Amino acid sequence: AQSVTQPDIHITVSEGASLELRCNYSYGATPYLFWYVQSPGQGLQLLLKYFSGDTLVQGIKGFEAEFKRSQSSFNLRKPSVHWSDAAEYFCAVDSPTDSWGKLQFGAGTQVVVTP
Amino acid sequence: GAVVSQHPSRVICKSGTSVKIECRSLDFQATTMFWYRQFPKQSLMLMATSNEGSKATYEQGVEKDKFLINHASLTLSTLTVTSAHPEDSSFYICSATVTGGERATNEKLFFGSGTQLSVL
Numbered sequence: 001a002q003s004v005t006q007p008d009i010h011i012t013v014s015e016g017a018s019l020e021l022r023c024n025y026s027y028g029a030t031p032y033l034f035w036y037v038q039s040p041g042q043g044l045q046l047l048l049k050y051f052s053g054d055t056l057v058q059g060i061k062g063f064e065a066e067f068k069r070s071q072s073s074f075n076l077r078k079p080s081v082h083w084s085d086a087a088e089y090f091c092a093v094d095s096p097t098d099s100w101g102k103l104q105f106g107a108g109t110q111v112v113v114t115p
Numbered sequence: 116g117a118v119v120s121q122h123p124s125r126v127i128c129k130s131g132t133s134v135k136i137e138c139r140s141l142d143f144q145a146t147t148m149f150w151y152r153q154f155p156k157q158s159l160m161l162m163a164t165s166n167e168g169s170k171a172t173y174e175q176g177v178e179k180d181k182f183l184i185n186h187a188s189l190t191l192s193t194l195t196v197t198s199a200h201p202e203d204s205s206f207y208i209c210s211a212t213v214t215g216g217e218r219a220t221n222e223k224l225f226f227g228s229g230t231q232l233s234v235l
Binding site for chain 2: 036041042043044046090099100101102103104105106107108110
């Protein structure tokens with residue numbers, strides 16, 4: 001079955017430290033990959049996406065993600081987190097064999113930033 | 116400004132009443148819209164796919180008669196929660212896209228800001 005997994009439900013990181021959020025997928029073909037961020041009670045903000053090409057993708061707010069086909073992963077990273085990065089982060093995939101835009105979301109990772 | 120407008124952002128209603136949520140694409144024609152549901156501290160789950168001028172396609176386990184979806188125009192889709200009950204309380208969010216063409220170059224996938232529904 002097709003799936004997207006975010007192994008870490010909750011991550012606590014110190015302000016200024018680096019952050020890496022994991023995302024793994026299981027699809028027959030390489031899906032299109034997204035990372036979204038959601039603040040409490042708010043909608044989704046797109047951080048970055050990968051369709052093809054360069055496997056290291058730069059996004060907004062200093063985030064980047066690397067697509068690794070061999071590991072079926074699309075991990076999100078930030079070198080130095082800010083207190084404002086505290087939020088819920090969702091990895092999402094779009095199957096190339098299904099309706100465009102029909103996303104399957106991972107369970108999410110809650111990021112807490114400590115002083 | 117937002118390219119997908121979702122209203123209302125928050126609604127409180129009594130049990131047994133119906134609530135309508137609107138999702139509008141503001142600067143493009145959305146042939147397809149999606150409706151998701153998010154329970155507190157959980158992920159987003161797709162409820163249905165809405166194509167303009169045709170009946171919505173519901174995901175398994177979603178009650179068609181409770182969650183009425185209408186996509187009458189290329190810029191508007193509505194989700195009506197009929198006879199709402201407390202267990203329907205949730206965050207509902209829509210997304211809109213344009214189908215057709217090459218996926219790799221189609222970047223038109225936008226989310227609304229969501230609607231928090233609380234049923235008393």
